[in-house]
Amino acid sequence: xxxxxxxxxxxxxxAPRLAISNLQVRFGDRPVVQIDEFTLGEAEIAxxxxxxxSGKSMTTLAVLGLAxxxxxxxxxxxxxxxxxxxTRSQRELRKLRGKxxxxxxxxxxxxxxxxxxxxxxxxxxLRLHGMSKADATEAATQAxxxxxxxxxxxDRYPAQLSGGQLQRVAIALxxxxxxxxxxxxxxxxxxDVTVQAEVLELLRVLREREGMSVLLISHDLAVxxxxxxxxxxxxxxxxxxxxxxxxxxxxxxxxxxxxxxxAVPRITxxxxxxxxxxxxx
Amino acid sequence: MIExxxxxxxxxxxxxxxxxxxxxxxxxxxxxxxxxxxxxxxxVAVAAPLLAPFPGDAGSATHPFFVLRPPSAQHxxxxxxxxxxxLSRVIYGARISPLVAVIVLVIACVIGxxxxxxxxxxxxxVDEVIxxxxxxxxxxxxxxxxxxxxxxxxxxxxxxxxxxxxxWWPWYxxxxxxxxxxxxxxxxxxxxxxxxxxxxxxxxxHVLPNSVTPLIVQVSLDVGGVILTASALSFLGLGAQxxxxxWGLMVSEGQTYFTTDWWVVTFPGIAILVTAFAFNxxxxxxxxxxxPKRSLLP
Amino acid sequence: MTGYVAxxxxxxxxxxxxxxxxxxxxxxxxxxxxxxTWAGPHASAAQVAAARRFLGLDRPPLVxxxxxxxxxxxxxxxxxxxxxxxxxxxxxxxxxxSLELVTAAMIIALAVAVPLGLVxxxxxxxxxxxxxxxxxILGVSMPIFWMALILQLVFSQRLHVxxxxxxxxxxxxxxxxxxxxxxxxxxxATISGNWPMLGSIxxxxxxxAVVVAAYPAGLIxxxxxxQVLDTVSxxxxxxxxxxxxxxxxxxxxxxxxxxxxxxxxxVALVFGYSLVNTFLVEAIFDWPGLGSYTAASIATLDTPxxxxxxxxxxxxxxxxxxxxxIIQSVLDPRIRLR
Numbered sequence: 073x074x075x076x077x078x079x080x081x082x083x084x085x086x087a088p089r090l091a092i093s094n095l096q097v098r099f100g101d102r103p104v105v106q107i108d109e110f111t112l113g114e115a116e117i118a119x120x121x122x123x124x125x126s127g128k129s130m131t132t133l134a135v136l137g138l139a140x141x142x143x144x145x146x147x148x149x150x151x152x153x154x155x156x157x158x159t160r161s162q163r164e165l166r167k168l169r170g171k172x173x174x175x176x177x178x179x180x181x182x183x184x185x186x187x188x189x190x191x192x193x194x195x196x197x198l199r200l201h202g203m204s205k206a207d208a209t210e211a212a213t214q215a216x217x218x219x220x221x222x223x224x225x226x227d228r229y230p231a232q233l234s235g236g237q238l239q240r241v242a243i244a245l246x247x248x249x250x251x252x253x254x255x256x257x258x259x260x261x262x263x264d265v266t267v268q269a270e271v272l273e274l275l276r277v278l279r280e281r282e283g284m285s286v287l288l289i290s291h292d293l294a295v296x297x298x299x300x301x302x303x304x305x306x307x308x309x310x311x312x313x314x315x316x317x318x319x320x321x322x323x324x325x326x327x328x329x330x331x332x333x334x335a336v337p338r339i340t341x342x343x344x345x346x347x348x349x350x351x352x353x
Numbered sequence: 354m355i356e357x358x359x360x361x362x363x364x365x366x367x368x369x370x371x372x373x374x375x376x377x378x379x380x381x382x383x384x385x386x387x388x389x390x391x392x393x394x395x396x397v398a399v400a401a402p403l404l405a406p407f408p409g410d411a412g413s414a415t416h417p418f419f420v421l422r423p424p425s426a427q428h429x430x431x432x433x434x435x436x437x438x439x440l441s442r443v444i445y446g447a448r449i450s451p452l453v454a455v456i457v458l459v460i461a462c463v464i465g466x467x468x469x470x471x472x473x474x475x476x477x478x479v480d481e482v483i484x485x486x487x488x489x490x491x492x493x494x495x496x497x498x499x500x501x502x503x504x505x506x507x508x509x510x511x512x513x514x515x516x517x518x519x520x521w522w523p524w525y526x527x528x529x530x531x532x533x534x535x536x537x538x539x540x541x542x543x544x545x546x547x548x549x550x551x552x553x554x555x556x557x558x559h560v561l562p563n564s565v566t567p568l569i570v571q572v573s574l575d576v577g578g579v580i581l582t583a584s585a586l587s588f589l590g591l592g593a594q595x596x597x598x599x600w601g602l603m604v605s606e607g608q609t610y611f612t613t614d615w616w617v618v619t620f621p622g623i624a625i626l627v628t629a630f631a632f633n634x635x636x637x638x639x640x641x642x643x644x645p646k647r648s649l650l651p
Numbered sequence: 652m653t654g655y656v657a658x659x660x661x662x663x664x665x666x667x668x669x670x671x672x673x674x675x676x677x678x679x680x681x682x683x684x685x686x687x688t689w690a691g692p693h694a695s696a697a698q699v700a701a702a703r704r705f706l707g708l709d710r711p712p713l714v715x716x717x718x719x720x721x722x723x724x725x726x727x728x729x730x731x732x733x734x735x736x737x738x739x740x741x742x743x744x745x746x747x748x749s750l751e752l753v754t755a756a757m758i759i760a761l762a763v764a765v766p767l768g769l770v771x772x773x774x775x776x777x778x779x780x781x782x783x784x785x786x787x788i789l790g791v792s793m794p795i796f797w798m799a800l801i802l803q804l805v806f807s808q809r810l811h812v813x814x815x816x817x818x819x820x821x822x823x824x825x826x827x828x829x830x831x832x833x834x835x836x837x838x839x840a841t842i843s844g845n846w847p848m849l850g851s852i853x854x855x856x857x858x859x860a861v862v863v864a865a866y867p868a869g870l871i872x873x874x875x876x877x878q879v880l881d882t883v884s885x886x887x888x889x890x891x892x893x894x895x896x897x898x899x900x901x902x903x904x905x906x907x908x909x910x911x912x913x914x915x916x917x918v919a920l921v922f923g924y925s926l927v928n929t930f931l932v933e934a935i936f937d938w939p940g941l942g943s944y945t946a947a948s949i950a951t952l953d954t955p956x957x958x959x960x961x962x963x964x965x966x967x968x969x970x971x972x973x974x975x976x977i978i979q980s981v982l983d984p985r986i987r988l989r
Contacts, residue, residue, distance in 0.1 A: 136893050162898075169895035182886040187908050197894040245894075380776070383785055489669030493965045497927045501677055501961040504949055577792055585931055588796045589949055604797055608935075611800055612808055622797030629792035637788055637873075 088113050088151075089253050089285040090135070090173075095148035097127070097134050097309075104144070105130050105309045112253065115283040117275065119296040119317065122306035123332070128289045130309075132257045135287075136175060137165040152253065171201045174251035178258035180238035184230040190238070191226030194245050201249060208248075215248035216241070219274055236267035243274055247282065254278065254286045260295055272299050293336050297321050305329045377642045384638020390631035398447040410437035411445035413596040421614045431616035433607065439616060442598035443624050449599050450628060453514050454579040458572055460518035465525025466564075470556055472526065473533025480534075483526065490523040496582050503591040510599070513592035517582055521575070528571055532564040566643050574636030577629040584625045600625045655980055663973045670965045674958050675719045679712075723962070729955035733947065738959035741944060746963065747835040748818065749933070749940030753925045755856050756863035757918060764868040765914075768875025769902055775880060783872060790869025796931040799862045803935060806858060813858050816937035819851040859936045863928055867921045874917050878910035912979050919975035923968035 088111035097105035105127040112118045120128050133139045137157060139146045150157040152173060157165065177183040184190055191212065198208035213223040219240040230238060239259055246254050256275065260268040276299060278284045290296050296303050297317060304314035305328065313326040324330045378385055402408050406428075410416075416436030424431040430439035472483040490498070495517070502516035536542065536559055545555050586592045587601030595602065600621040607617030694702070703709050710718070722728070728739040764787075771783045807815035814820070818836060819829075829836060830843045840849035882888060883906050891905050892898075926941070933942030941960055948956035 133889075138889065138892055141889070141892065166895045166897060169893055171895065175890070175893040177886055177890055179886060183890045185887040185891070185905055185909070187912075188905075193891075193894075197896075200895055242890075383781060383788075485665065485669065488666050489673055492666050492670050492969050493673075493961065494923045494927045494968060496924070496930075497961055497964055500927070500930070500945075500949075501674075501957055504952065504957045505677060505954060581792070581794060584794055585796060588794075588931065589946065591949065601794075601796075604794070604800070608800065611804060615804065618797065618800055622794055622801070625794040625797065626789075626792060629794070630789055633788045633792045634785075637784075 089116075089153060090287065091149070091151040092131075092135070093149045095131070095134060095150060096146070097130050097139055098145050098147075099143060103309060105134065107131065107148075107309075107311055110304055110311060110314070112285050112287050114285060115279055116302065117279055117286045117288060117300050119288045119290065119300035119303040120306055121290055121293055121296045121303055121332075123291055126306040127309035128291075128306055129257055132175060132255045132287075132289060135255060136169060136173065137162065167201075170197055170249050170251065172251060173253045173255065174246035174249055175255040175257065176239065176242040176246065176259050179262045180235050180242060181230060181262070183242060184238055186230055189227055189229055190233065190241050191228075194226060194241070194248065197245060198248055211248040212244070215244035218247055218277075219244045234267075235263050236270060239263065239271050240274065243271070243278065246284075247278065250282075252283075252285065254284050255289070256286055257289045258291070259288070261290070261292065268295070275299060293321065293332060305332065381638045381641060383634050384642065387631045387634025387638060390627065391635050394447055394628055394631060395451060397444055398451060401445050401448055405438075405441035405444045407438040407441040408445075410441045411596075411598045421610060421617070423614070424616055430620045431614070433603070433617045434610060439603075439620050442603060443600070443620055445598040446600045446603070446621065446624060447628070449510070449593065449597065450580045450583060450625070451576070453510070453517070453583045454576045456514050457518045457521055457579045457583075458575055460515075461521040461525050461575075462568075462572075464518075465522035466529050466568075468522075469526040469529025470533045470560060473530035473535075474537045474552070474556060474560060476534070476537070480530070484530070487523040487526050490520065491527070493520065495520040495578075496585060499582060499586060500589070500591065503586055508591060508594065510593045510597065513583060513586050516586075517579060521579070524575075525568075525571070528567060529564055532567065533560050536560050536563050570636060570640045570643060572636075573632060573639055577631075577633040577636065580625065580629050580632070656977055659973055659976045663969050666969050667966060670962065670969065671720060671723050672716065674962045674965075675716055677961070678954065678958050728959045728962070731948070731956040731959075732953040733951040733956070738955050741956065742941065742959055742963050743834070745939065745941045745944040747833070747940075748938060749926060749929045749942060751835055751837050752856065752859055752863060752929055752933075752938060752940060753922060755860040756925055757867060757922065759860055759864040760867035760871055761918070763864070764871035765875055765907075768872045769879060769907065771872065771876040772879035772883070772906070773898070773902055775876075780876075783876075787869040787872040790865045790872075792869075793865045795862060795865070795928050796935065798865060799859070799932040799935045802858055802862060814855050816855075816935075818855055818937075818939055819848060820855075823848050823851055855936075855938075859929075859932050859938050862932050863925050866928065867918070867925055870917060870921055871914060874914055875907075875910055878913055879906045882906045882909045915978055916975050919971040922971050923964060926964055926967060 090112035092107050092110040095105060095107040096103055122128055134146045135150055146158060194212050195208050198211055212226060216223040221237060221240050260271050275286055279286055288300055300317045303317045303320050304311045307328045313320055313329050324333060397404060414437060419432045419436035421434060422428055422432045428438050430443060433439055468483050472480040498520040499516040502519060503513050506512035542555060584601030587599045588605045593599035593602050603621035604618050611618045726739055731738050731741050734741055767783050771780045774780055803815055806813045827845050827847045829839055829845060829848050832839045832842060836852050840852060888901060888906060891901055929940055929942035930945050933940050934946040945960050
């Protein structure tokens with residue numbers, strides 16, 4: 073388990089990139105998300121952890137303004153760099169999507185349309201947000217190099233790329249768009265462990281080099297512990313505990329958090345124990 | 354004797370009951386409309402002698418003084434070229450088309466289902482042979498093959514029915530084969546086989562129940578198709594002969610007079626349209642009702 | 652890629668062989684003695700026997716089949732009883748007009764059905780969706796021959812906006828005769844710059860093409876709706892939305908691209924079906940295609956002609972399916988990369 077992150081310290085409440093308060097996402101009468109307070113600061117990696125069905129993915133959709141596409145209604149406040157998103161029209165939100173707030177999804181093989189070359193999607197998106205064809209190609213090539221992929225992979229179909237490669241292309245897209253906030257919805261769940269580490273490293277690099285704020289959503293506490301500065305634990309749509317990652321994961325205050333941690337199998341030199349003990353390895 | 358565990362492990366698509374059924378019907382007004390119309394047509398067919406004002410006109414009666422009269426109070430649909438009441442003939446026609454459809458589909462199922470089960474369940478060369486033969490049949494558009502057969506057989510409604518049935522069974526073979534193959538491939542079935550359960554029991558207990566719903570949907574969709582095919586062939590002169598009150602035949606007979614006496618062609622044609630439409634709505638609606646993925650609700 | 656194509660072609664060839672055998676079998680199903688029919692009702696026994704030898708019916712069935720096979724492949728499809736011409740040449744004369752008709756009908760059907768299907772998928776369950784659905788099902792429930800008669804009556808006889816019958820205005824036969832180059836009237840008119848003729852053909856094409864288009868339009872609209880609805884619930888569409896694309900683009904560009912695949916397959920399937928539907932409308936509109944030829948053949952019980960047309964259309968059908976298989980593998984790379 074690695075010790076506390078050595079990157080730039082989170083700026084905390086001074087200038088939150090994303091501020092969620094009193095957010096309620098409902099299917100008809102049934103609430104699936106009820107978040108009183110959650111912020112994501114500049115160049116910070118925050119985690120939303122919890123088991124499947126706890127409402128984490130719905131939160132992503134709500135932030136993007138896409139909750140209605142699955143039939144859910146949203147109330148409350150979501151502020152992106154001070155701008156209130158819940159009152160914006162779809163047209164205005166579309167300008168923000170991709171450009172200011174990007175998203176990568178769980179199953180990269182399913183996130184890319186199978187009948188388009190990945191480069192086609194990337195270039196379309198870049199040109200949608202105002203780049204000329206030449207600039208877009210240049211930006212895409214640059215971004216691919218930054219994620220350590222050969223730019224000619226853009227010419228391939230999703231079926232020809234591995235899960236890890238596809239996820240990197242998704243990250244490259246976010247990079248090329250110069251998004252300020254990245255919502256990463258279970259980005260590593262569908263990947264092998266070794267590939268997971270690479271993707272997580274990339275996310276860390278994004279934060280350190282580009283100053284991107286990342287909201288990491290995951291059911292995998294190991295991943296959360298590995299990457300996040302702060303973490304919020306979700307249960308049945310509510311945040312039951314949040315704070316600095318090292319603290320929450322080593323000294324949980326809420327019963328549910330403790331249960332989650334206990335459920336994670338850990339192999340340490342000193343035998344099994346809760347995550348975040350700073351044991352060797 | 355060791356009995357295989359009850360077939361609850363393999364869920365078959367079920368007809369929603371009670372509340373769910375009511376909600377499904379409410380969301381699907383077209384299904385209800387189609388279903389009711391279809392039932393109405395069948396009622397008309399059965400009650401033809403009671404409903405038709407001139408039952409004799411459905412047979413070989415002729416009325417030389419009433420030739421080609423436009424629709425009136427006495428003859429709601431007018432009279433045809435030998436003076437017969439078009440309304441009565443249309444009503445009696447409702448007996449012919451659905452009957453042909455029923456016979457065709459029964460034959461198609463009787464031939465197609467066992468072949469499909471054999472192909473899907475046993476696989477291997479049995480599957481290959483059956484499917485290649487099916488492919489050849491399916492290479493012909495149904496109307497075409499039925500047309501060719503009907504043209505070489507002596508012209509009658511029976512020949513037409515046989516001709517259409519011959520072209521229709523391959524679709525059922527293909528449908529059932531898919532179901533049988535997907536069931537046969539499940540590990541559950543392997544254990545059944547290992548326990549020595551005879552094939553026929555596995556088939557009746559697991560394969561058939563899974564196939565019932567897609568079969569129902571396919572049959573209700575096909576009724577419309579068969580009716581259109583049959584009326585088309587009769588129109589071409591390959592099916593029923595005068596004086597049988599077959600709708601397609603009536604349209605064909607009325608063609609010559611159409612520009613001046615529009616009713617002889619129009620009403621039988623509407624009958625074909627409404628019947629096919631009703632059964633197609635029914636089939637389409639059933640498909641939506643029974644397959645939640647394709648439902649209208651988002 | 653070539654491996655995939657080779658496999659599909661081999662399979663198609665197998666089906667074609669089966670089709671030829673099937674028509675052979677059908678031809679032999681004719682009740683009565685073909686030799687006696689050929690020789691005539693007053694023939695003597697010797698004449699009937701001679702006819703049998705002439706028709707090759709005295710040879711064992713397998714030899715007959717092989718002879719038939721050889722004949723088909725070498726272009727001998729028999730002689731039409733009522734035109735006294737080789738069936739294959741009759742078909743060659745009549746087919747282009749029908750192919751033009753069906754192609755025009757497909758274009759109309761796609762132009763109408765794809766937008767309707769997209770609109771249906773965009774607002775599923777709503778009133779517009781229900782209405783489009785009803786109209787689509789009406790399209791596939793339509794008795795084609797009746798629709799042809801009705802439209803002819805309304806638009807031609809009563810409203811006088813469209814011509815009743817024929818391929819072009821008869822007067823043009825003298826003032827602007829059509830140079831026969833490819834046999835396809837539309838192509839011939841275009842390449843010889845015969846604009847009056849081209850216009851006339853197009854105007855005459857409208858009614859029959861609309862009638863033939865009814866069934867494909869209904870089918871394609873439903874198919875597009877179903878495919879697009881399936882697609883938009885998938886993750887990659889959410890990704891596209893998350894990138895900021897408008898709903899309109901999401902549906903018409905991204906969701907539709909995936910839908911083209913099954914739609915293309917449906918078009919091939921329905922092409923053969925529509926080609927047969929022309930049998931029902933060509934006689935009514937006096938359109939000089941396969942349909943008119945077949946209708947006449949049926950009336951005279953011209954078995955070789957009927958079987959020749961059956962074989963021809965089955966071959967077109969197999970070819971169309973093969974073409975679609977290949978096009979599908981281009982449109983959806985997953986197929987050839989498998």
